[in-house]
Amino acid sequence: MSTTAVDVHHEHRERGFLAWALRWITTTNHKEIGTLYLIFALLMFFVGGAMAMVIRLELFQPGLQFVEPHFFNQMTTMHALIMVFGMIMPAFVGFANWMIPMMIGAPDMALPRLNNYSFWLLPFATSLLLLTLFLPGGAPAAGWTMYPPLVLQGGDSFPFMIFAVHLLGVSSILGAINIIVTIMNMRAPGMALLKMPMFVWTWLITAYLLIVALPVLAGGVTMLLTDQFFGTSFFEAAGGGDPVMYQHIFWFFGHPEVYIIILPAFGIISQVIPTFSRKPLFGYASMVYATAAIAFLSMIVWAHHMFTVGMPLGGQLFFMLTTMIIAVPTGVKIFNWTATMWRGSLSFETPMLYALAFLFLFTIGGFSGLMLAIVPADFQYHDSYFVVAHFHYVLVPGAVFGAFAGAYYWLPKWTGVMYDEKLGKLHFWLTAIFVNVTFFPQHFLGLAGMPRRIPDYAAQFTDFNMISSIGAFGLGLAQLIFVWVVVKCALGRGEKATAQVWEGAEGLEWTVPSPAPLHTFDKPPHVE
Amino acid sequence: MITMPRQDDDHRARAKRHAWLLAALVLVIYVGYYVWAYLS
Numbered sequence: 001m002s003t004t005a006v007d008v009h010h011e012h013r014e015r016g017f018l019a020w021a022l023r024w025i026t027t028t029n030h031k032e033i034g035t036l037y038l039i040f041a042l043l044m045f046f047v048g049g050a051m052a053m054v055i056r057l058e059l060f061q062p063g064l065q066f067v068e069p070h071f072f073n074q075m076t077t078m079h080a081l082i083m084v085f086g087m088i089m090p091a092f093v094g095f096a097n098w099m100i101p102m103m104i105g106a107p108d109m110a111l112p113r114l115n116n117y118s119f120w121l122l123p124f125a126t127s128l129l130l131l132t133l134f135l136p137g138g139a140p141a142a143g144w145t146m147y148p149p150l151v152l153q154g155g156d157s158f159p160f161m162i163f164a165v166h167l168l169g170v171s172s173i174l175g176a177i178n179i180i181v182t183i184m185n186m187r188a189p190g191m192a193l194l195k196m197p198m199f200v201w202t203w204l205i206t207a208y209l210l211i212v213a214l215p216v217l218a219g220g221v222t223m224l225l226t227d228q229f230f231g232t233s234f235f236e237a238a239g240g241g242d243p244v245m246y247q248h249i250f251w252f253f254g255h256p257e258v259y260i261i262i263l264p265a266f267g268i269i270s271q272v273i274p275t276f277s278r279k280p281l282f283g284y285a286s287m288v289y290a291t292a293a294i295a296f297l298s299m300i301v302w303a304h305h306m307f308t309v310g311m312p313l314g315g316q317l318f319f320m321l322t323t324m325i326i327a328v329p330t331g332v333k334i335f336n337w338t339a340t341m342w343r344g345s346l347s348f349e350t351p352m353l354y355a356l357a358f359l360f361l362f363t364i365g366g367f368s369g370l371m372l373a374i375v376p377a378d379f380q381y382h383d384s385y386f387v388v389a390h391f392h393y394v395l396v397p398g399a400v401f402g403a404f405a406g407a408y409y410w411l412p413k414w415t416g417v418m419y420d421e422k423l424g425k426l427h428f429w430l431t432a433i434f435v436n437v438t439f440f441p442q443h444f445l446g447l448a449g450m451p452r453r454i455p456d457y458a459a460q461f462t463d464f465n466m467i468s469s470i471g472a473f474g475l476g477l478a479q480l481i482f483v484w485v486v487v488k489c490a491l492g493r494g495e496k497a498t499a500q501v502w503e504g505a506e507g508l509e510w511t512v513p514s515p516a517p518l519h520t521f522d523k524p525p526h527v528e
Numbered sequence: 529m530i531t532m533p534r535q536d537d538d539h540r541a542r543a544k545r546h547a548w549l550l551a552a553l554v555l556v557i558y559v560g561y562y563v564w565a566y567l568s
Contacts, residue, residue: 110539110540110543110544110547111543111544111547114547173554176550177547177550177551177554178547180546180550181543181544181546181547181550182543184543184546185539185540185542185543185546186539186543211550211553211554211557212557214554215554215555215557215558215561216557216558216561218558219557219558219559219560219561219562219565220561222558222562223562223565232566234565234566245565245568249561249565
């Protein structure tokens with residue numbers, strides 16, 4: 001079978017560009033689709049990042065210097081939508097596509113054509129979203145949460161945004177279905193559920209979260225659409241509706257979404273730390289149960305995003321306590337990762353550096369999350385830069401560092417050559433320093449009372465905003481190093497990688513050659 | 529079809545059945561939320 005594949009490869013190459021393009025457009029191979037997802041995510045990382053640069057440029061000093069307030073609002077909205085739906089989610093789906101079949105000893109995803117369809121929905125959906133920038137009235141500007149009634153006043157971009165969110169949701173749901181049925185049906189003989197690598201486990205649980213959460217978002221935005229165009233009054237008080245109900249529906253999706261983003265990063269960290277500690281993961285079963293517990297709890301905490309809308313005391317207490325309880329399974333994970341390193345034979349290659357930074361910095365984001373969970377305190381912090389600092393600590397040194405750790409960890413397996421370790425380390429240190437320069441001062445700004453989503457601010461906030469903006473420009477520039485590292489690997493420049501790549505690496509994916517051939521495990525391996 | 533998964537027909541048929549069930553669940557949640565919100 002693999003011989004046939006090689007023949008087809010050559011045949012396509014001889015036929016020129018059109019055949020080459022058609023092969024990538026119609027591919028049903030999990031590795032190629034994984035590559036497409038990862039390239040797309042990297043592209044969107046820079047598109048969303050450019051929007052962040054506009055935001056930080058405007059906030060460099062008080063007053064309005066570079067952009068109109070309305071365009072500033074478009075930038076904050078689009079930055080979030082692109083980074084969440086166009087960058088970090090596709091990045092982790094890319095990792096899942098590449099690694100899950102190899103980790104469980106399957107030849108491909110269970111539904112390869114569906115896999116292709118899931119990917120190709122993405123460029124169309126994000127193009128639809130990005131093209132709204134050129135509409136009269138500009139792109140959506142009511143925030144990524146799309147709260148009515150503000151979002152209904154958004155002009156021509158509104159239906160485009162709703163359609164784009166629907167398409168992005170369909171793409172993610174189809175991807176999630178594919179991942180679940182692959183893991184449940186395609187495992188190699190002997191690969192029992194409790195033998196699966198943690199990355200596979202975290203993705204299985206994430207995929208179920210996607211199935212539960214995304215249709216709720218789709219329902220919510222459909223209600224927005226019918227409110228706007230078909231005369232319903234779901235969220236319009238004048239017609240008997242309730243705008244607060246939208247917030248409940250949105251956050252019933254929105255909070256699991258946070259864990260949809262972070263759980264695959266947990267999975268990557270759980271692969272990287274044992275490898276570079278040269279020890280098995282400490283407390284494997286408790287890691288699985290902790291992941292499941294986090295997923296369950298993530299569905300009963302949503303109203304902590306909206307304490308200030310007013311709710312009964314019982315509701316406030318319930319959502320405060322459930323939110324705080326999430327710290328328990330998360331603490332189990334942090335403990336297990338630390339215990340894995342305990343007395344391990346540690347080495348500090350770039351993936352491990354990212355994993356360690358993840359441990360420290362994600363924990364900072366977790367602690368500020370606990371502060372926000374305290375209802376009376378949240379009344380002060382709500383809608384301030386403290387919230388911006390909190391979720392960026394969770395998403396950037398959390399999810400994005402997890403993605404970087406995974407990229408450096410598996411690049412040699414994907415490309416067959418070792419990445420440039422010096423450049424990798426330079427990328428890490430610049431990113432780790434600038435991430436803190438960017439986001440740490442935002443805690444102080446929030447505590448001092450600076451509101452989020454504004455293009456201008458009072459003069460006393462100037463110093464910390466300048467520091468934050470300088471950090472952001474540095475952070476943005478440092479990412480070009482990553483592109484150079486990836487391009488070098490893709491061009492095959494670097495030391496040839498062995499099959500195992502890392503001395504301490506264990507698992508089926510490290511038994512196949514590097515680069516992994518297009519078709520692996522045509523005959524299922526037997527797992528002891 | 530060089531890129532089809534190898535597992536035997538039973539595995540693929542079972543995977544497809546699971547996929548349809550999950551798709552039905554998605555539809556139930558989506559429509560269910562809309563109807564619930566409409567009635568409430």
